[in-house]
Amino acid sequence: MSTRNSDSATIEDRILDAAADCVLAFGVDRVMLAEIARRAGVSRPTVYRRWPDTRAVLAALLTRRIVGVLDAAPSRGVGRAALVERIVTIAERLRADEVVMSVLRKAPDLAMVYIAERMGTSQQILLDAVAADIKLAQEQGSVRPGEPRRLAAMCLLITQSAIQSAQIVAPMLDADELAVELAHSLNGYLRP
Structure with missing residues (x-):
């Protein structure tokens, strides 16, 4: 269950919650950084400023x-x-x-x-x-x-x-x- 819609969630929390959603929806091997960003409601550069790649996320x-x-x-x-x-x-x-x-x-x-x-x-x-x-x-x-x-x-x-x-x-x-x-x-x- 995702908590990414919480008003108090930080951008990092939203990204990690989105990554968890992606793992459960697609499986680990098919998690894409672009989909993580989309589900978190942020741009890909926002994710890249925090982590270098999907594996790091x-x-x-x-x-x-x-x-x-x-x-x-x-x-x-x-x-x-x-x-x-x-x-x-x-x-x-x-x-x-x-x-x-x-x-x-x-x-x-x-x-x-x-x-x-x-x-x-x-x-x-x-x-x-x-x-x-x-x-x-x-x-x-x-x-x-x-x-x-x-x-x-x-x-x-x-x-x-x-x-x-x-x-x-x-x-x-x-x-x-x-x-x-x-x-x-x-x-x-x-x-x-």
Whole structure:
């Protein structure tokens, strides 16, 4: 559902909302910058002043959606249980996000950059948030010793894999069962 008609939306928000609409309407591979601009009610140069190409617009869209999911799932306390609950909630919400999943499933070349080649902005933001929660949980004694960013990196890999591969194991693990198993994996990894 688009929010681009909101009076308070910035030009960037309108462009990213239009890009999301295009992803859902046409698929990632057929998103055109001209159509994004048309749906946002701006000129192509307005888009180009903010992003160099369609791929950059899509990367910004993914970052906004992923960070939005992170912001919508605040920590419910300090400790391993709260940390794992937050990570599992984020994973469930990302798996339910049509735009994020469309990119993962229908634009493997774009997704592969952030899976195998380099960390994206949203991954760095998630890593920082998880590392901060891990540090607090370590101080509380419910997470094992270790450099928080390293532990957070492994949590990111475990969770990212669960998100990407959920459809493969769907016949064996429905969404609820997947969440239980992801929580079990993370708890086992982080337990002192």
